[in-house]
Amino acid sequence: MCGIVGYVGKQDGVPFLLEGLQRLEYRGYDSAGVAAVKNGTLRVHKAEGRVRGMADTLPKRVAGPLGIAHTRWATHGPPSDVNSHPHVDTEGRVAVVHNGIIENAAVLRAALEADGVVFASDTDTEVVAHLVARADGEELEDRVRAALRQVEGAYGIAVCDATVPDRIVVARNGSPVVLGVGNGEMFVASDIAALVRHTQQVVFLEDGELATVTADGFRTFTLDAQTTNKTATEVDVTDDDYSRGGHAHYLRKEIGDQPEAVRGTLRGRLDHRFATSRLGGLEINARELRAIRRVKILGCGSAYYSGIAGAHLIETVARLPADAEPASEFRYRSPVIDPETLYVAVSQSGETADTLGAVQEVQRKGGRVLGIVNVVGSSIARATDSGIYLHAGPEVSVASTKAYTCTLTAFALLALHLGRVRDLGPGDGERLIAGLEALPAQIEEVLETEEHIAAVAGRIADATSAFFIGRVAGFPVALEGAQKLKEISYVHAEAYPASELKHGPLALITPDLPTIAVVPDDQMLEKNRSALQQVAARGGRLVVVGHSDPGDGVADDVLLVPRSEPELDPILLGIPLQLLAYHAAVALGRDVDQPRNLAKSVTVE
Numbered sequence: 001m002c003g004i005v006g007y008v009g010k011q012d013g014v015p016f017l018l019e020g021l022q023r024l025e026y027r028g029y030d031s032a033g034v035a036a037v038k039n040g041t042l043r044v045h046k047a048e049g050r051v052r053g054m055a056d057t058l059p060k061r062v063a064g065p066l067g068i069a070h071t072r073w074a075t076h077g078p079p080s081d082v083n084s085h086p087h088v089d090t091e092g093r094v095a096v097v098h099n100g101i102i103e104n105a106a107v108l109r110a111a112l113e114a115d116g117v118v119f120a121s122d123t124d125t126e127v128v129a130h131l132v133a134r135a136d137g138e139e140l141e142d143r144v145r146a147a148l149r150q151v152e153g154a155y156g157i158a159v160c161d162a163t164v165p166d167r168i169v170v171a172r173n174g175s176p177v178v179l180g181v182g183n184g185e186m187f188v189a190s191d192i193a194a195l196v197r198h199t200q201q202v203v204f205l206e207d208g209e210l211a212t213v214t215a216d217g218f219r220t221f222t223l224d225a226q227t228t229n230k231t232a233t234e235v236d237v238t239d240d241d242y243s244r245g246g247h248a249h250y251l252r253k254e255i256g257d258q259p260e261a262v263r264g265t266l267r268g269r270l271d272h273r274f275a276t277s278r279l280g281g282l283e284i285n286a287r288e289l290r291a292i293r294r295v296k297i298l299g300c301g302s303a304y305y306s307g308i309a310g311a312h313l314i315e316t317v318a319r320l321p322a323d324a325e326p327a328s329e330f331r332y333r334s335p336v337i338d339p340e341t342l343y344v345a346v347s348q349s350g351e352t353a354d355t356l357g358a359v360q361e362v363q364r365k366g367g368r369v370l371g372i373v374n375v376v377g378s379s380i381a382r383a384t385d386s387g388i389y390l391h392a393g394p395e396v397s398v399a400s401t402k403a404y405t406c407t408l409t410a411f412a413l414l415a416l417h418l419g420r421v422r423d424l425g426p427g428d429g430e431r432l433i434a435g436l437e438a439l440p441a442q443i444e445e446v447l448e449t450e451e452h453i454a455a456v457a458g459r460i461a462d463a464t465s466a467f468f469i470g471r472v473a474g475f476p477v478a479l480e481g482a483q484k485l486k487e488i489s490y491v492h493a494e495a496y497p498a499s500e501l502k503h504g505p506l507a508l509i510t511p512d513l514p515t516i517a518v519v520p521d522d523q524m525l526e527k528n529r530s531a532l533q534q535v536a537a538r539g540g541r542l543v544v545v546g547h548s549d550p551g552d553g554v555a556d557d558v559l560l561v562p563r564s565e566p567e568l569d570p571i572l573l574g575i576p577l578q579l580l581a582y583h584a585a586v587a588l589g590r591d592v593d594q595p596r597n598l599a600k601s602v603t604v605e
């Protein structure tokens, strides 16, 4: 979703701002803009469309040692040149870029209009530019504080004023803002991706925190002007982590990253001596772990699907009742929070507004939440009571692949840990450890079958619809397979438990509708075979993903994965489905990394 970049230093900051915006393109956006201050004059250039288009028409005079820039994802008002950020006050003195939604924008706008202010755009953000320009206060930070005290809603915001050309004031409430500390220059962004090429020294703002940023440093404080003493931390992410590594798409690169990403999730966490996992961030002792009676997993989209697989793993390995629910629904249904339940919030970005809302709902009612998060220092990582980082490396493509696989791996570690403080014997613990250690090489094996998977993708890409079926452990794999296909190829796809086919969806089976069946060699194999027969009998095209060919010539195509420990099967079974979706999308000429209407991190509701 929207992205913010800012620069204050001694050289022209516009090249950094444009490069930073390009680094944030992966988040999804519809327009882009830049404001720069030079010799006390503020100049703005913005346009609907891609960053490159805006940059190509950027007048030379939009330059200077201080600037702010933005990629916009429309909320108030359609995508257009005038609705793009930055927004300025009537005199063109104050410029504002903003991520999030100002909920009382209509009321504030009406009051400003009644006072004679003429608005140039339909946005909620423009309200802030006018409020800052009209606020009392000696310093820019005082005027920004005064403006933000009137604002309700979520924001990450950056403000500059042509009459104070040495500083940017930034603020955070529900939408991330990070400062980058350079040498005689400072950077501002909503995502470290925009600044790691220049510095690894960063400062994450908390909700309710502001900062005044000058070339020589920063000062952080609250809306009540209380100083908060923040120091920079070092992030172990570099610009290389955001490169495509020679691939045509980030998505393909990230599918290929998975052996190493899974190694990252497992690193230092397997304990052969006690046949268990070591999870440093868990911060729950064995006695407390034994007191847990249920596990409830919360996440959105693919993170939710990984939670369904995770719940199955925990229930199977640790014999604890476990289930998953979309965080977006959970937070609004007045859930009963049980002190003996461990709540687990799953999020790649750590910024998904619905998941963060669910975490806050649990905590408000006294519950305990464990985070499974990829982005270090993100909002959900900081909000949760304890956590397991994925260490999958940055995921740039909008569709999740390596974070999904690493989340399943993290769930296996959690299930092993919960199991070993309960009744799981050391033999089973060792067996699961061996299975986890084998995963990276087994993922490599699946990746080597890419050519075959691409050919199968070519055969299903022209379908207008597809079914994905699976049972028990295979069902969440089917859900995620359908999710990948629909979001990047735009082929309509639906997942069903294979057992449910005959209760309705079978009516839709025709030779034109491919069914992708997840059929591992597990206890459901025989029952799955009869579902395959039902599809084949109606002339339906069948692609089987599993450990062996189901036989009887029933499958038109088979995508094989190596055998793993049965509890870990879903991890490997998901990989061919990622490649299948990827190659279908490529065959259809889709924008694989930035599918239409989707954003990488959904920071608004």
Ligand code: F6R
Pocket (backbone or CB within 6 Å): 300, 301, 302, 303, 304, 346, 347, 348, 349, 350, 351, 352, 355, 398, 399, 400, 401, 483, 487, 600, 601, 602
């Ligand atoms: C699907 C996808 C989304 C995300 C969802 C949650 O490929 O990427 O469904 O999984 O928006 O995002 P995070 O994990 O960042 O909370």
